[in-house]
Amino acid sequence: MNTLKWKQATAGLAMASLAAFLPGISAADTQPIRIGVSTYMSGAGAVFGVPAQQTAEYLVEQINLAGGIKGSPIELTFLDENRGVNTTVVEVRSLVESKKVDAMIVGLSSSICLAVAPVVEDLKMPTMLWDCGTERLFEERKYDYVYRTADWTPPNNLAVALYMLKSMPEVKTVAGINQDYAFGRDNWAAFKQSIQTLRPDIEIVAELFPKLGTADFSTEISKLSALRPDVVFTSLWGGDMNTFIRQSSSRALFRSSTLVSPNGESSLQQLGKSFPENAIIGMRGDSWALDPKMTEVPGHQAFIEAIKERTGGYPSFPSYHMAQAIRSIQVTLEESWDGSRETLQKELLAGWKDLSLDDFTGELALREDNQSVEGQLVGVTGKSDAHDFMVLNNLVLLPGDLITPPVGVKAQDWLKTLSTEMLEKVTVPTHN
Amino acid sequence: MLQTFLLATLDGVAQASVSFMVAVGLSLVFGIMRILNIAHGSLYALGGYTAAAAGLWVSATWGDGPWLYLVLVLSALFVGVPLGALIERVMLRRIYGQDHTLQLLITFGIFMILEDIQKLIFGVEPYFNDAPLAMLGVVEVAGIYYTTYQLVVLPLAALATMLSLAWFFNRTRKGKLITAVIEDFETASVMGVNAQSVYFWTFVLGTTLAALGGALASPTTSLVPGTGAGTIVLSFAIVASAGLGHFQGAAVTALLIGLAQAFSVHFYSNIAAVMPYLVMTLILIVKPYGLFGKPEVIRI
Numbered sequence A: 001m002n003t004l005k006w007k008q009a010t011a012g013l014a015m016a017s018l019a020a021f022l023p024g025i026s027a028a029d030t031q032p033i034r035i036g037v038s039t040y041m042s043g044a045g046a047v048f049g050v051p052a053q054q055t056a057e058y059l060v061e062q063i064n065l066a067g068g069i070k071g072s073p074i075e076l077t078f079l080d081e082n083r084g085v086n087t088t089v090v091e092v093r094s095l096v097e098s099k100k101v102d103a104m105i106v107g108l109s110s111s112i113c114l115a116v117a118p119v120v121e122d123l124k125m126p127t128m129l130w131d132c133g134t135e136r137l138f139e140e141r142k143y144d145y146v147y148r149t150a151d152w153t154p155p156n157n158l159a160v161a162l163y164m165l166k167s168m169p170e171v172k173t174v175a176g177i178n179q180d181y182a183f184g185r186d187n188w189a190a191f192k193q194s195i196q197t198l199r200p201d202i203e204i205v206a207e208l209f210p211k212l213g214t215a216d217f218s219t220e221i222s223k224l225s226a227l228r229p230d231v232v233f234t235s236l237w238g239g240d241m242n243t244f245i246r247q248s249s250s251r252a253l254f255r256s257s258t259l260v261s262p263n264g265e266s267s268l269q270q271l272g273k274s275f276p277e278n279a280i281i282g283m284r285g286d287s288w289a290l291d292p293k294m295t296e297v298p299g300h301q302a303f304i305e306a307i308k309e310r311t312g313g314y315p316s317f318p319s320y321h322m323a324q325a326i327r328s329i330q331v332t333l334e335e336s337w338d339g340s341r342e343t344l345q346k347e348l349l350a351g352w353k354d355l356s357l358d359d360f361t362g363e364l365a366l367r368e369d370n371q372s373v374e375g376q377l378v379g380v381t382g383k384s385d386a387h388d389f390m391v392l393n394n395l396v397l398l399p400g401d402l403i404t405p406p407v408g409v410k411a412q413d414w415l416k417t418l419s420t421e422m423l424e425k426v427t428v429p430t431h432n
Numbered sequence B: 001m002l003q004t005f006l007l008a009t010l011d012g013v014a015q016a017s018v019s020f021m022v023a024v025g026l027s028l029v030f031g032i033m034r035i036l037n038i039a040h041g042s043l044y045a046l047g048g049y050t051a052a053a054a055g056l057w058v059s060a061t062w063g064d065g066p067w068l069y070l071v072l073v074l075s076a077l078f079v080g081v082p083l084g085a086l087i088e089r090v091m092l093r094r095i096y097g098q099d100h101t102l103q104l105l106i107t108f109g110i111f112m113i114l115e116d117i118q119k120l121i122f123g124v125e126p127y128f129n130d131a132p133l134a135m136l137g138v139v140e141v142a143g144i145y146y147t148t149y150q151l152v153v154l155p156l157a158a159l160a161t162m163l164s165l166a167w168f169f170n171r172t173r174k175g176k177l178i179t180a181v182i183e184d185f186e187t188a189s190v191m192g193v194n195a196q197s198v199y200f201w202t203f204v205l206g207t208t209l210a211a212l213g214g215a216l217a218s219p220t221t222s223l224v225p226g227t228g229a230g231t232i233v234l235s236f237a238i239v240a241s242a243g244l245g246h247f248q249g250a251a252v253t254a255l256l257i258g259l260a261q262a263f264s265v266h267f268y269s270n271i272a273a274v275m276p277y278l279v280m281t282l283i284l285i286v287k288p289y290g291l292f293g294k295p296e297v298i299r300i
Helices: A006-021 A046-065 A085-097 A110-122 A136-140 A153-167 A182-198 A218-227 A238-250 A265-274 A300-311 A317-336 A341-353 A411-416 B002-033 B040-062 B067-090 B100-122 B131-135 B148-171 B173-183 B185-190 B195-220 B227-242 B247-267 B269-286
Strands: A033-039 A074-080 A103-106 A127-129 A146-148 A173-177 A203-208 A231-234 A258-261 A280-282 A356-359 A362-366 A376-382 A391-398 B138-141 B144-147
Touching: A033 A046, A033 A085, A033 A317, A046 A074, A046 A238, A046 A300, A046 A317, A074 A085, A085 A103, A085 A110, A103 A110, A103 A317, A110 A127, A110 A136, A110 A146, A110 A182, A127 A317, A136 A146, A153 A182, A153 A258, A153 A280, A153 A376, A153 A391, A153 A411, A173 A182, A173 A218, A182 A203, A182 A411, A203 A218, A203 B269, A218 A238, A218 B002, A218 B144, A218 B247, A218 B269, A231 A238, A238 A258, A238 A265, A238 B144, A265 A280, A265 A317, A265 A391, A300 A317, A317 A341, A317 A356, A317 A362, B002 B040, B002 B138, B002 B144, B002 B148, B002 B173, B002 B195, B002 B227, B002 B247, B040 B067, B040 B100, B040 B131, B040 B195, B040 B227, B067 B131, B067 B195, B100 B227, B131 B148, B131 B195, B138 B148, B144 B148, B148 B173, B148 B195, B148 B247, B173 B185, B173 B195, B185 B195, B195 B227, B227 B247, B227 B269, B247 B269
Parallel strands: A033 A074, A033 A103, A103 A127, A127 A146, A173 A203, A173 A231, A231 A258, A258 A280
Antiparallel strands: A280 A376, A356 A362, A376 A391, B138 B144
16 A cells, blocks of 8 residues: 655645635545555556556646645555455455545456455445456446446457458458456457457467466467468557567568557557557557647647656556546536535545546546446557657547447347448548 | 477477576575575566666667677676675575575565566566567578577577586586585585585576576567566476476476477467466476475485
8 A cells, every 4th residue: 555645745735724714614625535546556567557657646736736626635545456356455445444535446457346346336435447448347247336437348349350340351360369367368259259240251260368477479479470360469468568569570470460459559659660560559448649639639738748757658548547537536526526525425426427528538428337438549550750659540439339338238249249230330441 | 280390399499498597597596505586586587677778778879789699698797696696695694594484485575675676777667678689680490480589599598508507517616516515515514615605606696597597588578577476487387397406407397398388389279378387287296306306315
């Protein structure tokens, strides 16, 4: 557990001092809004978790500098998900039961979300799931206190599948390489089901599941090179993705196969020109730092500059996802909260019920099963004179209501019922 | 089918080369000092990070060239020697002969400290420098491209390491003294062998080999937080399969595990991730002391 930020404490003290001189605002009203945040602060997941943590710190700093929400500053308490599922559950329970938090933002990892969600539901703690994508969460149980601003796995993969099928109608063979845990297997299941329903003639020639944290993909690359599939699909991330791409590029795998990845954008900056050209890449959401359409969105450039300064790179999906979760709390409380401690959690839950965001984090709406409906931005990699890494061209925003499974229907069942008419609704530039 | 066999064999050998480089240091330290060094993986990671960072700096300053391979070796020495010396002098010297649980806890503590130091220095973003790999280009085998570095340089480096260690232990005075301590600690001490010195140099050699493994592997992989933990688990499987303390045996089991893993990826990929542990379990069921281990005789 790690309570941080002297800046927040200073802002809090300043607010409290100010409140003492302002009529009508009691000391109790300026108590901080305390939010517990779980993310990966160490281990392999820290490549996403730490930028997300820095994003949360930045946004909260901005909110507090502007006077907090209804006079109350926000105070964050971070938990490290790398300590494991059981420890995280114990730490969340401890935070909630000792009344040290008013709301929680939980879950880079799907396994953490699956374990923590029932606990916070039982404890009646308003909780926003900020990044985990597993569809099982809301298929297995109904929640009143748990919501998810993060986009989720089936829409991510259906989006890249539609893009691929439209831009590469000639594709005949596909191989998958995904990490051997829930995220990798869920992504592959959703992508595979999507293409098998929409194009049953496509042959799956390999399904590889190396373990998370694999340092050497040589054998897998040899196998893929020998099979020469038209498409290599992967949801690898972080160091695994970087290693796989660099080793594959060195061995010319992508001369004969096209790379497709629903979450590959996060590796573009790190891999520079090693990333293959003409790869089909998803953003895990509708926000991309270099999207020309977002240039004029208020606050987006300031957000980019701040995150660049703190993390050394353009914001990627972990930063946008964390920003969406923070904004979900900020927007809700600013709109409907009266500033009283007693009504804080009630107003938060009521506001989340019909929440929609349309700002520098992108557009999303929470629907009746507490999950987000969000468009998915997909593009094709190409060189750029302005950047020393690959950028995305031929961007297409696949609308959220087209690619999101309906409420109450299991995602895998829904993917089996997709109609080829869906392909007609998508316009994608032809792949080079 | 023949092509698949050939590819699986080449992949297995390439994979075993790196695994052996790391496992041999762990095996050496346990064989001589009877300490299972959990922090070994951190030395691997720090060796890799340092080699990548130094390589990037040298490339930016003097450009790419053969000196980048020298940077890999020097980085391993830069990390392995001082850190090994520091850990042995400050921490391990106090726990020789103590309960194994205490030793495990101490080395685990060192592992945690080194992980945080690594994060402090190198951050959490993936780190890599593949210039040494790219410079040697690729070779084509059975229609498939392999990098020369992984197919030729790494196996040769592993072979050279094994031969050098064999020469050191069999032909040099220091090596023979270490062998005497392994065979019979008490008798060697009575005969005047300075066991403290032997322990010190053994540990430094072990940590340097771990750092060398990380440095040589760094052009092929991305270094991220957690690299050390992943490495130590595989190294334990190799060392336990060989019989703790048998560094020549570690070469054989590294090869066995590498080949088993490569063949499983090519023929039945569902079990590839568990293959090292499956091989280890099978070996230990048949030979509980490892392939080359012998029951320890305690004379009363």
